[in-house]
Amino acid sequence: MTKKRMDSHGTQFGRWLREQPEIDSDKGYIATNVDYMWRNYETGQWMLIEEKRYGAEIKHWQREMFTLLTWCARHHPRFRGFHIVQFEKTSPEDGKIFLDGNEITVVQLLAFLRFEDFNAGNVASRGVKNE
Numbered sequence: 001m002t003k004k005r006m007d008s009h010g011t012q013f014g015r016w017l018r019e020q021p022e023i024d025s026d027k028g029y030i031a032t033n034v035d036y037m038w039r040n041y042e043t044g045q046w047m048l049i050e051e052k053r054y055g056a057e058i059k060h061w062q063r064e065m066f067t068l069l070t071w072c073a074r075h076h077p078r079f080r081g082f083h084i085v086q087f088e089k090t091s092p093e094d095g096k097i098f099l100d101g102n103e104i105t106v107v108q109l110l111a112f113l114r115f116e117d118f119n120a121g122n123v124a125s126r127g128v129k130n131e
Helices: 012-018 060-073 106-113
Strands: 036-039 046-052 079-087 097-099 102-104
Touching: 046 060, 060 079, 097 106, 102 106
Parallel strands: 046 079
Antiparallel strands: 036 046, 079 097, 097 102
């Protein structure tokens, strides 16, 4: 059965979707949103970012959907991956920051958002795998 929202962040359309028995999750239909499509319009570099607060993890079905999306996008020469930014609490200002499971600083987060940290072996080069 389609899960009801546990917060008030949904839209009227989102609530409507959850109430339609013809497209219930028990029939195979699921949805997720992407929190950020991050892009530098001058360089054309772009990436997708999922934000999680209070150390939340992405759900297994979300990871599957993000992996599919990453697989489709990887053919774009300026695509820099799908990444997960987690906050210990709600933002970089009130606790620890994790990028793709690795703790980072605000300075490192800003470098990541400027597409400066994409060398092999760097924390920013990981994310949802391009399967």
